[in-house]
Amino acid sequence: xxxxxxxxxxxxxxxxxxxxxxxxxxxxxxxxxxxxxxxxxxxxxxxxxxxxxxxxxxxxxxxxxxxxxxxxxxxxxxxxxxxxxxxxxxxxxxxxxxxxxxxxxxxxxxxxxxxxxxxxxxxxxxxxxxxxxxxxxxxxxxxxxxxxxxxxxxxxxxxxxxxxxxxxxxxxxxxxxxxxxxxxxxxxxxxxxxxxxxxxxxxxxxxxxxxxxxxxxxxxxxxxxxxxxxxxxxxxxxxxxxxxxxxxxxxxxxxxxxxxxxxxxxxxxxxxxxxxxxxxxxxxxxxxxxxxxxxxxxxxxxxxxx
Amino acid sequence: xxxxxxxxxxxxxxxxxxxxxxxxxxxxxxxxxxxxxxxxxxxxxxxxxxxxxxxxxxxxxxxxxxxxxxxxxxxxxxxxxxxxxxxxxxxxxxxxxxxxxxxxxxxxxxxxxxxxxxxxxxxxxxxxxxxxxxxxxxxxxxxxxxxxxxxxxxxxxxxxxxxxxxxxxxxxxxxxxxxxxxxxxxxxxxxxxxxxxxxxxxxxxxxxxxxxxxxxxxxxxxxxxxxxxxxxxxxxxxxxxxxxxxxxxxxxxxxxxxxxxxxxxxxxxxxxxxxxx
Numbered sequence: 001x002x003x004x005x006x007x008x009x010x011x012x013x014x015x016x017x018x019x020x021x022x023x024x025x026x027x028x029x030x031x032x033x034x035x036x037x038x039x040x041x042x043x044x045x046x047x048x049x050x051x052x053x054x055x056x057x058x059x060x061x062x063x064x065x066x067x068x069x070x071x072x073x074x075x076x077x078x079x080x081x082x083x084x085x086x087x088x089x090x091x092x093x094x095x096x097x098x099x100x101x102x103x104x105x106x107x108x109x110x111x112x113x114x115x116x117x118x119x120x121x122x123x124x125x126x127x128x129x130x131x132x133x134x135x136x137x138x139x140x141x142x143x144x145x146x147x148x149x150x151x152x153x154x155x156x157x158x159x160x161x162x163x164x165x166x167x168x169x170x171x172x173x174x175x176x177x178x179x180x181x182x183x184x185x186x187x188x189x190x191x192x193x194x195x196x197x198x199x200x201x202x203x204x205x206x207x208x209x210x211x212x213x214x215x216x217x218x219x220x221x222x223x224x225x226x227x228x229x230x231x232x233x234x235x236x237x238x239x240x241x242x243x244x245x246x247x248x249x250x251x252x253x254x255x256x257x258x259x260x261x262x263x264x265x266x267x268x269x270x271x272x273x274x275x276x277x278x279x280x281x282x283x284x285x286x287x288x289x290x291x292x293x294x295x296x297x298x299x300x301x302x303x304x305x306x
Numbered sequence: 307x308x309x310x311x312x313x314x315x316x317x318x319x320x321x322x323x324x325x326x327x328x329x330x331x332x333x334x335x336x337x338x339x340x341x342x343x344x345x346x347x348x349x350x351x352x353x354x355x356x357x358x359x360x361x362x363x364x365x366x367x368x369x370x371x372x373x374x375x376x377x378x379x380x381x382x383x384x385x386x387x388x389x390x391x392x393x394x395x396x397x398x399x400x401x402x403x404x405x406x407x408x409x410x411x412x413x414x415x416x417x418x419x420x421x422x423x424x425x426x427x428x429x430x431x432x433x434x435x436x437x438x439x440x441x442x443x444x445x446x447x448x449x450x451x452x453x454x455x456x457x458x459x460x461x462x463x464x465x466x467x468x469x470x471x472x473x474x475x476x477x478x479x480x481x482x483x484x485x486x487x488x489x490x491x492x493x494x495x496x497x498x499x500x501x502x503x504x505x506x507x508x509x510x511x512x513x514x515x516x517x518x519x520x521x522x523x524x525x526x527x528x529x530x531x532x533x534x535x536x537x538x539x540x541x542x543x544x545x546x547x548x549x550x551x552x553x554x555x556x557x558x559x560x561x562x563x564x565x566x567x568x569x570x571x572x573x574x575x576x577x578x579x580x581x582x583x
Contacts, residue, residue: 041440044471052429052463059433062418065439067433082423084458088429090420091412 001158001195002100002258004136008143009068013039020060020145022046024053024071025291026100032070045177054080058087066094066142070087072106072179073099073115077122077155089127090241094161095153096146102157102194103245104130104274106283107288108155111278115157122155123223130223132157134197141174149176159195167198167218177221179229189233191256192243193219193248201242202296203303210304219252231255241303242271245289249276272302308521317355317520318581321347322574324502327383327396329570332561335400339408339544342558343379344484346450348518349540350380351471355475357523365390365536368445369434371418373427374452374481375409376559381416382406386401390416427451428478432464435476451477454486457495469509470533476535477527481517483544485555505537542557548573 010031013019021032027045036043046053050071057067060075075083076099088095099115106113114167122130129151133139139158144153167174170182177192188207190202197218204214217233219226234240234256242253255270260269274292281291289295308314332338342478353370361367366387372378382399386530387392389404393416398404405414409422419430431449438445447504455461462565468476484490492499505512513526544558545551548570562570 039446044436046463046467049463049466051425051460051469052432055426055429055460055464056433056436056467059430059435061433062430063434063437064331065437065441083429086420086423086426152573165445276501 001133001136001139001163002028002161003030004139005098005143005156005158006035008140010035010145011191012144013042016066016147017042017064020044020065020067022056022060022067022069023168024048024050024051024069024075024268026071026075028070050075050079051083054083054087054097058083060093060234061093061095062091068096068098068146070100072101072113073118073157074101074113077118085125089125090129092152094150096156097153098156098158100158101160103159103196104288105159105285107285108282110280110282116274117247117249118155118157119152119222119244119246119252120242122157124250125153127152128223129154129221130157131155132191132193132220133220134194134218135163138166138174138218139167140223142220144164145176157194163195164198168202170243174220177224177226179226179233180218180220182216182218185213185237187237188214188239188241189213189237190214190216190241190243191219191233191252192216192220193222193231193252194245196243196245196294199294199296199299200241203241203243203299206296206300222252225255230259231263231265234260234263234267234269237267239268239270239303240293241292242269243299244273245294246274247276248273272299309519313356313520315581317348317351319353319578320427321351321520322547322578324351324380325382326571328379328569329378329562331383331396331399333398333567335561336398337559337561339376339379339559340561341551341554342374342377342452342481342483344546344548344551345542345544346374346377346479346517346540347480347546348520349479349523349538349542350377350384350450352520352523353479354384354528356520357446359450368487369418369431369447371421371427371431371434371447371449372410372450373421373431374424375422375427377422377450377452377481378408378410378418381410385416388416391536396490407546423456423461424452424455428461428464428468431473431476431478432468432473436471437475439471439473439475441568444475444479446475449476451478451480453480453482453484453491456480456501457486457491457498465505465508465510473535474533477530478535478537479517481539481542482539483542485544485553485558501539510534511536512539513537514539515541519545
């Protein structure tokens with residue numbers, strides 16, 4: 001994901017001299033290194049200093065540049081949260097804050113490096129746009145959108161490197177602010193975002209094997225949320241399942257539940273998210289997710305319960 | 307030398323008028339930040355009337371960021387005088403029908419940044435100055451900080467970055483009135499001072515001077531080295547210009563009553579009588 005981001009940003013930066021990137025001692029190699037060589041003045045490394053990373057992007061945006069801030073999600077969003085709120089959101093500036101390692105991606109590094117609560121926190125900010133692509137192809141589309149957008153601040157949540165493509169056969173293209181159906185089904189609709197969407201596809205296969213028609217959708221834009229698209233999913237299926245790699249408060253599951261109430265949905269609704277807890281578990285990503293109750297088997301057990 | 311010149315006398319007179327105007331606005335509302343504005347008035351006036359260059363439209367082409375957002379009354383009254391804000395804007399200060407609040411709000415004419423939460427303005431000013439630099443603009447960005455604000459870690463991140471980014475087009479001021487919420491800054495943080503050496507060791511030019519001495523402030527900035535960011539540490543008096551407000555903590559956020567208001571006007575009139583005609 002980070003390489004796709006870097007490549008896409010680099011290509012856009014060739015033709016748009018307003019694009020700049022401010023990193024805090026963490027930078028994708030490859031294309032961003034090339035960007036730095038080509039345009040040294042549009043690359044800033046603040047070092048281990050995230051508050052001024054955001055302050056700089058804000059001031060630069062106020063002077064017409066289109067800066068991106070980039071570091072590990074916990075340090076991109078949590079550490080300078082008030083700078084993001086006041087400098088970027090309150091002033092409504094077109095700055096993209098890129099957080100890598102969303103959720104518990106950095107599974108062995110402990111909760112200091114887990115952006116577990118990032119979606120709820122980012123969505124809670126007025127003027128903020130929140131995008132979480134599920135695979136490199138969606139990172140490409142989302143980054144292309146970010147480099148030209150004029151709406152205001154964006155939190156672009158990425159994982160790390162090596163994620164598989166999940167949307168190659170998608171029945172719908174990526175479109176900002178729109179729930180994207182990757183495959184259609186008539187019984188069950190699984191809504192997810194980020195690389196954990198892969199688990200949604202696995203779950204779909206299990207349910208299909210049990211004779212159900214299952215659709216899977218990528219809710220890559222968490223804010224503004226595609227209310228209509230979600231309401232249609234709630235009204236058009238017998239069961240809706242939300243899977244997300246973030247803590248529940250303020251995240252997608254709670255918002256879908258609220259929409260279900262608003263639209264009087266009659267479907268069954270199951271939501272899966274990280275626990276609202278710090279688990280002192282150190283293993284691979286799948287093991288961390290399992291410690292939070294997020295595995296295909298555990299989900300299958302819950303959703304097939306009557 | 308600016309001292310004892312007509313330009314300096316006019317500045318003295320202007321600064322008395324800014325104080326009068328702020329006091330007049332104070333009578334419209336139950337409370338406002340009088341003393342934090344009075345401590346930085348001469349330095350803000352020095353920026354707007356001694357340092358900034360005007361564009362062809364007669365408006366400043368340089369930028370001023372009020373990082374100590376609670377000092378913004380000093381800026382509002384000058385923007386009113388410059389025609390960037392209107393009298394009506396000030397009349398409606400802190401009312402639902404108006405547009406001016408107790409802290410600066412980006413989007414308001416003449417206001418470069420939404421501040422009020424301390425520790426934001428210098429980082430923003432660095433970003434502005436850097437963008438100006440790489441886009442070929444010769445704009446100078448001025449930024450006013452409070453001495454209490456200097457305790458914010460984010461300020462030091464910006465202090466660290468400004469010389470790294472070669473921001474010789476950045477001039478910051480520290481309104482060193484020696485007050486913060488719970489006491490005098492030199493007593494709450496005795497080992498934090500002196501500041502000038504710390505800034506110099508971070509790669510800044512730093513000048514320690516009397517922040518109410520307009521000619522000194524203007525000359526210090528005009529005669530700066532010009533190859534590094536500059537921090538003017540202006541030693542000031544909180545509530546400067548009205549005897550009962552000076553160094554009295556309650557005037558951080560309070561409006562004088564009618565009697566106090568009249569006394570303040572009398573004191574300002576007496577000060578004006580001492581300025582050569």
